[in-house]
Amino acid sequence: MQKEYERLRQCVEFIQKQVDFKPKAAVVLGSGLGSFAEAIDVCAVLPYCDIPGFPTSSVPGHAGRFVFGYVGSLPVVVMQGRVHYYEGYSIQDVVLPIRVMKLLGADTLLLTNAAGGLNTEYEGGNLMLITDQIASFVPSVLRGENIEELGERFPDMSEIYDRTLGNLVKECADELGIALKEGVYIQLPGPNYESPQEVKMCRLLGADAVGMSTACEAVAANHMGMKICGISCITNLACGLTDRPLSHQEVQEVSGRVTDTFQKLVRTVLERLG
Ligand code: HPA
Numbered sequence: 357m358q359k360e361y362e363r364l365r366q367c368v369e370f371i372q373k374q375v376d377f378k379p380k381a382a383v384v385l386g387s388g389l390g391s392f393a394e395a396i397d398v399c400a401v402l403p404y405c406d407i408p409g410f411p412t413s414s415v416p417g418h419a420g421r422f423v424f425g426y427v428g429s430l431p432v433v434v435m436q437g438r439v440h441y442y443e444g445y446s447i448q449d450v451v452l453p454i455r456v457m458k459l460l461g462a463d464t465l466l467l468t469n470a471a472g473g474l475n476t477e478y479e480g481g482n483l484m485l486i487t488d489q490i491a492s493f494v495p496s497v498l499r500g501e502n503i504e505e506l507g508e509r510f511p512d513m514s515e516i517y518d519r520t521l522g523n524l525v526k527e528c529a530d531e532l533g534i535a536l537k538e539g540v541y542i543q544l545p546g547p548n549y550e551s552p553q554e555v556k557m558c559r560l561l562g563a564d565a566v567g568m569s570t571a572c573e574a575v576a577a578n579h580m581g582m583k584i585c586g587i588s589c590i591t592n593l594a595c596g597l598t599d600r601p602l603s604h605q606e607v608q609e610v611s612g613r614v615t616d617t618f619q620k621l622v623r624t625v626l627e628r629l630g
Pocket residue numbers: 470471472473549550566567568591592593594595602607
């Protein structure tokens with residue numbers, strides 16, 4: 357068996373020994389959005405650091421544990437905190453949890469993040485449904501020998517974000533009276549925020565929001581045939597679009613402010629999927 361696949365299998369077997377639970381959907385909670393895990397009917401919690409070989413996050417606001425439980429009747433596994441490429445992990449390490457959640461049984465993936473707005477019609481606190489993405493500024497998670505057990509060598513990427521799921525998110529937002537933007541997400545490696553000229557570049561490339569996660573996870577999930585949905589919390593306008601410098605504290609404050617609205621939306625979407 358290939359080394360990376362063997363590592364995945366070992367993580368999956370370890371988790372299954374600790375937790376008797378088969379999730380149907382997986383949720384990744386971004387910066388400041390971690391408290392959503394409190395809104396689920398929890399069956400089990402497993403810190404990443406307990407899982408041999410598992411990458412663990414060092415970023416404040418990213419707790420670093422799996423929460424298993426129910427949202428309505430839907431069994432979910434929630435990642436409370438993720439690891440990022442800028443922490444020094446290989447890109448394969450960064451997406452290992454996504455692959456593990458698929459192997460645990462999750463066929464649907466809801467990705468969330470905090471992002472900077474590139475579209476000047478956006479403002480801090482907006483939520484954006486991700487319609488497509490640019491992952492070209494980070495290495496491909498599929499580089500190296502293909503893991504045939506997960507997916508094919510040259511996967512199609514024409515609809516990374518599932519349209520039906522996207523429509524469901526829009527319907528739920530409508531019903532809840534939540535204004536939802538739609539746009540393209542671009543992942544840059546970080547950890548520095550962008551220079552004003554880089555922000556202009558991202559905008560020229562057609563992106564509406566910029567962040568340091570998510571797109572590589574979506575590539576891995578798409579490779580495995582998961583149905584993917586992504587929502588960004590626009591915490592700020594990107595550098596150069598305002599006259600203020602940007603800080604992680606501001607990002608956390610704004611995502612904290614939006615948490616309730618965001619939680620409502622995610623909970624409603626998951627309940628409908630159940
Ligand atoms: N840039 C990159 N990542 C981010 C930003 C930003 O402006 N805001 C929140 N995450």
